Each structure stands twice: as structure tokens, then as C-alpha cells.
Amino acid sequence: MVKKYVRQPIVVVLGHVDHGKCLHPDETVFLSDGRFIKISELFDESLTLIKEGNYEWIAEHIPIYTLTKEGRVEPKKTSYVWRVKYDGELIKVTLSDGSVVRVTPEHPFLTLKGWKRADKLSKDDYVAIPSYIPFNQNIRKLRETLIKLILRKLMKLKNNEVMLKLGHNKYVRFKDLINTGDEGKILNTLYGVREIVISKEKGGKEVIKVPITIEEWRIFFQALCDYMKSKQKKSERIGRASSRGLDKQESKYMFTLLSDNLNDIEGVELPDFKDLAHYFGGTHQLFKALAETMQALISYGMRSLLLLHNTLPLVKFLNPSLSDFIELSQYAPLNLLKYLLRTCFPSLIFKKPSEEKPFEVSITLPERRELMLIKWLLLRIGVVAEYAEISAEGRVLGVLKVRGKENLLRLYRFLYSIELNAKMRRKMKALTVYIQKLIEEKVRESREPYVKVDWAEDIVFVKVKDISRVRYSGYLYDLSVDDTQNFIVNGVIVHNTTLLDKIRGTAVVKKEAGEMTQHVGASVIPADVIEKIAQPLKKIIPFQLKIPGLLFIDTPGHEIFSNLRRRGGSVADFAILVIDVIEGVQRQTIESIEILRERRVPFVVAANKIDRIYGWRSNPDTPFLITMRRQDPSVLARLDEYIYRIVADLAKLGFNADRFDKVRDFTRTLAIVPVSAKTGEGIPELLAILAGLTQKYLIGRLEVTVGPAKGVVLEVKEITGLGTCMDVIIYDGVLKKGDLIVV
Structure with missing residues (x-):
């Protein structure tokens, strides 16, 4: 008789996975068009402004730099610019290279030990900064800057006649141009200037040539x-x-x-x-x-x-x-x-x-x-x-x-x-x-002032020099960057916490030594850790786990499915579809649903960012069913409005959906779990539902034999001292030392 055992369900996360970190308005963002600009200046109030309580955002595609999963700094464009009213403490982090950044306490920094919240950093930590920023040129912006410098000087000439040469024997009198009062016309005309001819008070002329080539x-x-x-x-x-x-x-x-x-x-x-x-x-x-x-x-x-x-x-x-x-x-x-x-x-x-x-x-x-x-x-x-x-x-x-x-x-x-x-x-x-x-x-003997790592080409790590708390009241700002969820501010890589980061972080807090294993590309959360996280729920929803835990795949976005294909569908057993509770179903949500349909992967919806609902009183790491009891009726009414807007949008896509605690038949109704990746509220229900649904409806799929291993390759890479290595997921059988692998 072939021996069988139950493996962990393989879970992927799709959809709107970022959650806003918050930055002081004076922090400088690196833009790939050459500018270094305060983040508050990126919030263009002339565009269509969306408001929800204290939160305001605009759809703006700003050219920034981001760190890719391969460890390279590359240009990318934002999808949104956010701001929120804030009154509280910020964490001021000073690094040994002189970089300083002010962020909210929960903001994560990439360290040699992984991502750490700002309020959990110590002077023993090393934080990631870029070591290289790719840039070619921006000739138009260069000429605009020179023209503005020239205009500033020309405006100070009071008694001199100034003529602007625009082309062959084509001149414009500067005073006539200024008298138009049209700033756009003035700058556009100056942009085409080839020479400036200034008549001197004592006679004679000075010809000033403007560089072109x-x-x-x-x-x-x-x-x-x-x-x-x-x-x-x-x-x-x-x-x-x-x-x-x-x-x-x-x-x-x-x-x-x-x-x-x-x-x-x-x-x-x-x-x-x-x-x-x-x-x-x-x-x-x-x-x-x-x-x-x-x-x-x-x-x-x-x-x-x-x-x-x-x-x-x-x-x-x-x-x-x-x-x-x-x-x-x-x-x-x-x-x-x-x-x-x-x-x-x-x-x-x-x-x-x-x-x-x-x-x-x-x-x-x-x-x-x-x-x-x-x-x-x-x-x-x-x-x-x-x-x-x-x-x-x-x-x-x-x-x-x-x-x-x-x-x-x-x-x-x-x-x-x-x-x-x-x-x-x-x-x-x-x-x-x-x-x-x-x-x-x-x-020859001069040492580098940073720590270099093999797995990231364009970043280095520098030591934390000082950590302090500063009081602040006013607007804080954030940028949404699809897929990578990070950008560069004040010479430091800043990152959006994802829902998966929050699940992993909660598991780390609840685990005992050796209980949770984190690999490159995946994180395993054992059953006993899930039970500890969901412990407050047992009085409301009694359950007992029969699966050994959950295996979360770290790879963001849709690209994971190109690596998780298997005959008849996907290696992924289940998925979490993240939808911003305030924004509702977006284009990327629909794209994610189409992929899940194509691969025949069941999923639940995580309605993220409930902490952003106006009037919401956060209760960190608390089950949703408990934290909702502590909210005002008006706040719960607003939550219901958002949830049922999502329900209506999903109905248009062919799904019967409802909030998880109102679902009677999970095979017919898609469950929506309200959560906050920022505060951890709702995470216990999300894990409990994931575990419960997979062990009840997918147990046959999770049973594997103790035989030759079958799996998929996530990534092939070279590691110093080890040679060629592969990140793989084994979905059937057992892989033993000495086995021959066919890729």
C-alpha cells in the first residue's frame, strides 16, 4: 500500500497588495527624469482629487526609481499619490552615511535581517540604500533650467536694450515679450533663443550665445x-x-x-x-x-x-x-x-x-x-x-x-x-x-563604508546611527508603486508593507523557536502558529486544523503563475485576492480574477485597508469580529457600504459574494474578509478561513505519496560558494539527497 501524507496548501496573493506607508512632507523623492523633489510637491491638487475621511489621493504616473526583486534599481511610474492628515509621533531614522528619513512607526525598512518596522529598529541594524542610480539625460529639462536662470538675470536689466535671436535674422525685443504677461509664451520663446544681444549704456553690444549642441x-x-x-x-x-x-x-x-x-x-x-x-x-x-x-x-x-x-x-x-x-x-x-x-x-x-x-x-x-x-x-x-x-x-x-x-x-x-x-x-x-x-x-587600504551583499546588485547596507521620535501634526504622503511597492526617498529605499508581510510578521510574533520557516521565495506558517494567531476566534468559531500549515509564495503579482503551471491547472492550491476596501474593484483586480479563472484556482477576497475608513478605531492584531464591536454604528454602516459595493462589482463578474460571517455555503458564495495589512485586524479570520476551506474541500489534492518528487522551479540562480541553485516547490512525492533531477 502506497503511504500518503498531507502537505501544506500552496497560497499566492494577488491584486492590490500594497499598503501605504507615510512620509514627512519634506522628504525628497528621487525621480528618474533627473529631479530631486519633496514628496509633498508631487501632490498636484489641480488633478481629480478623491477624498475619503482623512485620506486624499490622485491618480498620477510619476517617474520614480524602484528596487526590483533582482536587486536592481530601475525607473518605474507610480499609480497614485496619497496624503493623509496625521497627528502623532514619527520615527526619525539617521544612518551612518548621513541619510535621514522621517516615517510613521509601522513603516518597514529593508535590513540585513529582513524587513523591520521603524519602531523596531536598533543601532545594531544595517539598512539598505541604493549604491547606483541609472540616469542618462534630460536635455529638455536642462535647457528649461538654463532658460529660467537667464530669465532671472534679464529681469534685473533695467536700462539695457535686449534683443533675442530666435533664428536666422529673426529677433524679438525682450521688453515686448515681457509686456505680454504670458508666462507660457515667455518661456516658450526663450526656449528657442540662440543668442542674446545686450546693448550697453556706454555704447557697443554684448553677444551672448546659448548652447544648443x-x-x-x-x-x-x-x-x-x-x-x-x-x-x-x-x-x-x-x-x-x-x-x-x-x-x-x-x-x-x-x-x-x-x-x-x-x-x-x-x-x-x-x-x-x-x-x-x-x-x-x-x-x-x-x-x-x-x-x-x-x-x-x-x-x-x-x-x-x-x-x-x-x-x-x-x-x-x-x-x-x-x-x-x-x-x-x-x-x-x-x-x-x-x-x-x-x-x-x-x-x-x-x-x-x-x-x-x-x-x-x-x-x-x-x-x-x-x-x-x-x-x-x-x-x-x-x-x-x-x-x-x-x-x-x-x-x-x-x-x-x-x-x-x-x-x-x-x-x-x-x-x-x-x-x-x-x-x-x-x-x-x-x-x-x-x-x-x-x-x-x-x-589600497581604504575600506568601504558599507556592507555589500551578493543577492542585490544596486544596493548596499549602512549602519543605523540614531533613532528618535518627533511629534508631527499635518499631512503625511505616500506613493503607490505597482508590483515592487517601493521607491527611493532621501537616499533610502522605502517600502509598502504587503498583506503577506503582515501575515508573516504576525506569525513571527506568535511562533516559538523553530516553528516558522522562511525561505527565499516562500514562507511556511505551521498549523500550531495559525492556531495561536486565531486563538481569540475559537470562542466565536470553533475549529480544529488537520493540515500541517500554509505555504505562502512571496513572488508578487501575476508572474508567479507562469512558474506554477502544471498539467490540468496550477500548482497553487488557493489564492488571496486583495481589494482596496475604499477603491473597490480596479483594473488589476479584474486581471487577477481572469488569471485565477484560467488556472482554476479557488480564492477568498481580503478587503484591505479598513483602518483607512473614516472614524475607524484600530485595534492592532485583533480579529475582525471583535474589533467591529468596538466601532461606532456610523463607521460600520460605512464599512457595509464599501463591502456591498465590492459585492456588486463581483456580481458583474459572475461571482456571488458576501462578507465571510454571513456566508452559509462557501462552495457557492465567495467570502470577503475585511482586513488591515497595517494594523493586523482581520488577519486571524483570514488565516482561519484559508486553513478551514483548504482542509475541507481540497484535502484530496493535498494528499501526496512518498515516491519520486514532482515540483516546479521558481528561480534558477548562482550563489557564491554553492554554484547553480534552484528555488523549487515540491507538490507531490519526496525529494531526497542524491536524487537525479530532470528540469
């Missing part, structure tokens, strides 16, 4: 870099990069290489080493001057001097601040970012390592915002910088540091990656090789 933009950014450096020599406004000079022998060798390689190029001549050393008053300043000369020659080339001559009037006219330079760099092609970074880190190849501390480069500024923007821009080249604050001369200054071998090498290679013609490449080879050698020797 990529080459003109490159020269413009190089000129900005040189202009900012000239300001840096006159003022401490831009800050100082900490450095120590090279010794005399190193400087002489650099000078010799420079002289030998450049003296005969395009008639360039360099003065004598001793004369320069005497003039600049030290080998460090000498080397710095030589390096800047070399950099200018390489960056411009003699063929670009005419373009430079045409660009300098625009730079002088703008008299840009560092903030202006940073804003332009946000949208510029990646290869132009190097000019901003050369302004900020001019001493990368000059500094000598200290015996007391590892090699690093840094910049000091009085403005935190400017340094944080530079820190975030560095992520575009894969450099993770650290922000800190110091007290100097009675004021607080910000310091941005770059340390760690990989960080410094990436920064150096980016800053000094140059495009040379064949002649220049031959002449500069010895100098380039020597500088590369110096850098590698300096950073």
Missing part, C-alpha cells in the same frame, strides 16, 4: 567648472577639499611628464619648474596648477577654444552659484557631471594618505541641501558618499566624504576619463598611467 553644452559646463574654481580661490563659499601636497620628488616627476608631453602640442609652452614653485609657494599648489592646466588642455583641446570664447560671456552674465551648477547637472548627460564633481573634489589626485586614518577626499559647505544633492548625484556613477556635520568658528558646516577603495577608484576614473585623439593619447599615456598608479597605492 552637445559639444556646446560640454564647453559650457567646462567653463562653469573653471568659473566656480576662480570663485573658490577668492572665497570659501564653495568650501575646501581637504588635501595634503605631494612631496617634491613626485611633483617634479609630474612636471617632467607634463612638460615632455605637452610642450610641443599646438604650440603650448610650460614655464620652468623652479619659477612655478617659487610663484605658487609650494609643491602642492604647483602641482595643482599644472594639473588644472593639463585638465583644461585635455578637456577643451585647441579646436574648442573658439567655442570657449563664445561661451564665457554667458557664464559671466549668469554669475552662477553652486546651487545653479548643481541644478543644471541634475539633467545633464552623465559625462557632463564630471565638471561639477571636479569643482567639488579638485584635490583627488593631490592628496597624500595619512598614517593615522584611511585615505579619503571631502568637501565642506555651509548648506546641507547642496551637499546632499551632490551625494545623490554621485550615486549615478556608483559612488556612495557620507555626510556629516562639524562645528567651526561658531557655525555648523556640512562635510561630504568619499572613502573606500572602490568608491575612490570609481570617482577618479570618472573624473579623469578623457576622450583623446590618437596623438594626444600617445603623449598623455605615461602621465595617465602614473596618476592611476598613485591613486591605487593611496586607496
Whole structure:
């Protein structure tokens, strides 16, 4: 007789699975169009606004960055922007890299130990931050930013006649344009400007050319870099990069290489080493001057001097601040970012390592915002910088540091990656090789300021530095991101808790040591843990479990079903269809239902976010049948209204549905369980119904034989030290060590 046993039912979660976390309105969101913008500014009140109690939301497709399940940071668009009125405590989390984010206590952070609520974090935890942000360019936004800077300066000219050249012999008088009072027309006209002609009070004209081509933009950014450096020599406004000079022998060798390689190029001549050393008053300043000369020659080339001559009037006219330079760099092609970074880190190849501390480069500024923007821009080249604050001369200054071998090498290679013609490449080879050698020797012992993991390509983990509570009253904000349920705020990955996360979290709290097993791609919740969670229900609904537990599949969305196919249907035994109780049935709900129908998978409905119903008094981790007794009649009436709207929508799709406690025949009526993934209310009923229905109606399907294993492959991957590995689900038989697997 073939021996049989009962396995755990395989349960998947589909539908509207995200639940809103809440963020302070001043937190900055990384947008994939190049912007860094406060989350509150993304809430466009001019769009159709949906209100429900304290909650307001709009359908808005905003280009953000998200972390995929493969551990890569990629562009994606939001589906909704939310805000809610709040009066209570926020958790302020400060990380060792200087990132700070303020969130509600239940907000989850990705740590080395998995997802943890903000109010459960400790200083022993390491939190995930992006180590790389992909970005190409946004030329339209770059030009718009430049035009706004030009407009700001033109508005200050009172007695000068200004003409705008739009094309061949086509001019517009600036005052006539301004007198129209049409802001849109003014900006659109300026967007097409090729030249600005300013008549001077004492006679004569100044012609200012506006960059159009990529080459003109490159020269413009190089000129900005040189202009900012000239300001840096006159003022401490831009800050100082900490450095120590090279010794005399190193400087002489650099000078010799420079002289030998450049003296005969395009008639360039360099003065004598001793004369320069005497003039600049030290080998460090000498080397710095030589390096800047070399950099200018390489960056411009003699063929670009005419373009430079045409660009300098625009730079002088703008008299840009560092903030202006940073804003332009946000949208510029990646290869132009190097000019901003050369302004900020001019001493990368000059500094000598200290015996007391590892090699690093840094910049000091009085403005935190400017340094944080530079820190975030560095992520575009894969450099993770650290922000800190110091007290100097009675004021607080910000310091941005770059340390760690990989960080410094990436920064150096980016800053000094140059495009040379064949002649220049031959002449500069010895100098380039020597500088590369110096850098590698300096950073050899410099450790990275973060923890890298094999399973995520674009994130690293940094230590929690401080956790505090702050009082706040006002609006909080959130973004809904389909499938991934996360985005990047203040340089930190923020995540929406899913219903499955809440079920797993509740199970962890209720389990004893060894009772719950969590695997990559799946979580097993044993029967005794389910009974503990549902214990308060037993007085109302007596039940006894006969199955060994539930196996939840972590893979989000619909893609799981492409991996769970088997002859005659799906490996999935049961499903939870999540519907936002306030939004009701949406397009993604219908898509999920069609998949469940096609695969012939039975399901229950989790009507999520009951905590968002106006007037709802939350009772964390309490059964719905108990928490509903503690609500006002008006709140229950509002809940019934939402539930029966869902019932009506499901009826249109061919389903007879009702709230679970009103269902008499579960084979004929689809059960709707009101829950909150945020507070855990209703989770006991959801687990009890899942377990009860599967053991009553699917017990034959769950019986498996002790024979050759049958299963499906969820994922194939390479793991360091183990080689090729597979995540699999065995739905029949037993897999033993030494068995031959046919895939």
C-alpha cells in the first residue's frame, strides 16, 4: 500500500497588495527624469482629487526609481499619490552615511535581517540604500533650467536694450515679450533663443550665445567648472577639499611628464619648474596648477577654444552659484557631471594618505541641501558618499566624504576619463598611467563604508546611527508603486508593507523557536502558529486544523503563475485576492480574477485597508469580529457600504459574494474578509478561513505519496560558494539527497 501524507496548501496573493506607508512632507523623492523633489510637491491638487475621511489621493504616473526583486534599481511610474492628515509621533531614522528619513512607526525598512518596522529598529541594524542610480539625460529639462536662470538675470536689466535671436535674422525685443504677461509664451520663446544681444549704456553690444549642441553644452559646463574654481580661490563659499601636497620628488616627476608631453602640442609652452614653485609657494599648489592646466588642455583641446570664447560671456552674465551648477547637472548627460564633481573634489589626485586614518577626499559647505544633492548625484556613477556635520568658528558646516577603495577608484576614473585623439593619447599615456598608479597605492587600504551583499546588485547596507521620535501634526504622503511597492526617498529605499508581510510578521510574533520557516521565495506558517494567531476566534468559531500549515509564495503579482503551471491547472492550491476596501474593484483586480479563472484556482477576497475608513478605531492584531464591536454604528454602516459595493462589482463578474460571517455555503458564495495589512485586524479570520476551506474541500489534492518528487522551479540562480541553485516547490512525492533531477 502506497503511504500518503498531507502537505501544506500552496497560497499566492494577488491584486492590490500594497499598503501605504507615510512620509514627512519634506522628504525628497528621487525621480528618474533627473529631479530631486519633496514628496509633498508631487501632490498636484489641480488633478481629480478623491477624498475619503482623512485620506486624499490622485491618480498620477510619476517617474520614480524602484528596487526590483533582482536587486536592481530601475525607473518605474507610480499609480497614485496619497496624503493623509496625521497627528502623532514619527520615527526619525539617521544612518551612518548621513541619510535621514522621517516615517510613521509601522513603516518597514529593508535590513540585513529582513524587513523591520521603524519602531523596531536598533543601532545594531544595517539598512539598505541604493549604491547606483541609472540616469542618462534630460536635455529638455536642462535647457528649461538654463532658460529660467537667464530669465532671472534679464529681469534685473533695467536700462539695457535686449534683443533675442530666435533664428536666422529673426529677433524679438525682450521688453515686448515681457509686456505680454504670458508666462507660457515667455518661456516658450526663450526656449528657442540662440543668442542674446545686450546693448550697453556706454555704447557697443554684448553677444551672448546659448548652447544648443552637445559639444556646446560640454564647453559650457567646462567653463562653469573653471568659473566656480576662480570663485573658490577668492572665497570659501564653495568650501575646501581637504588635501595634503605631494612631496617634491613626485611633483617634479609630474612636471617632467607634463612638460615632455605637452610642450610641443599646438604650440603650448610650460614655464620652468623652479619659477612655478617659487610663484605658487609650494609643491602642492604647483602641482595643482599644472594639473588644472593639463585638465583644461585635455578637456577643451585647441579646436574648442573658439567655442570657449563664445561661451564665457554667458557664464559671466549668469554669475552662477553652486546651487545653479548643481541644478543644471541634475539633467545633464552623465559625462557632463564630471565638471561639477571636479569643482567639488579638485584635490583627488593631490592628496597624500595619512598614517593615522584611511585615505579619503571631502568637501565642506555651509548648506546641507547642496551637499546632499551632490551625494545623490554621485550615486549615478556608483559612488556612495557620507555626510556629516562639524562645528567651526561658531557655525555648523556640512562635510561630504568619499572613502573606500572602490568608491575612490570609481570617482577618479570618472573624473579623469578623457576622450583623446590618437596623438594626444600617445603623449598623455605615461602621465595617465602614473596618476592611476598613485591613486591605487593611496586607496589600497581604504575600506568601504558599507556592507555589500551578493543577492542585490544596486544596493548596499549602512549602519543605523540614531533613532528618535518627533511629534508631527499635518499631512503625511505616500506613493503607490505597482508590483515592487517601493521607491527611493532621501537616499533610502522605502517600502509598502504587503498583506503577506503582515501575515508573516504576525506569525513571527506568535511562533516559538523553530516553528516558522522562511525561505527565499516562500514562507511556511505551521498549523500550531495559525492556531495561536486565531486563538481569540475559537470562542466565536470553533475549529480544529488537520493540515500541517500554509505555504505562502512571496513572488508578487501575476508572474508567479507562469512558474506554477502544471498539467490540468496550477500548482497553487488557493489564492488571496486583495481589494482596496475604499477603491473597490480596479483594473488589476479584474486581471487577477481572469488569471485565477484560467488556472482554476479557488480564492477568498481580503478587503484591505479598513483602518483607512473614516472614524475607524484600530485595534492592532485583533480579529475582525471583535474589533467591529468596538466601532461606532456610523463607521460600520460605512464599512457595509464599501463591502456591498465590492459585492456588486463581483456580481458583474459572475461571482456571488458576501462578507465571510454571513456566508452559509462557501462552495457557492465567495467570502470577503475585511482586513488591515497595517494594523493586523482581520488577519486571524483570514488565516482561519484559508486553513478551514483548504482542509475541507481540497484535502484530496493535498494528499501526496512518498515516491519520486514532482515540483516546479521558481528561480534558477548562482550563489557564491554553492554554484547553480534552484528555488523549487515540491507538490507531490519526496525529494531526497542524491536524487537525479530532470528540469
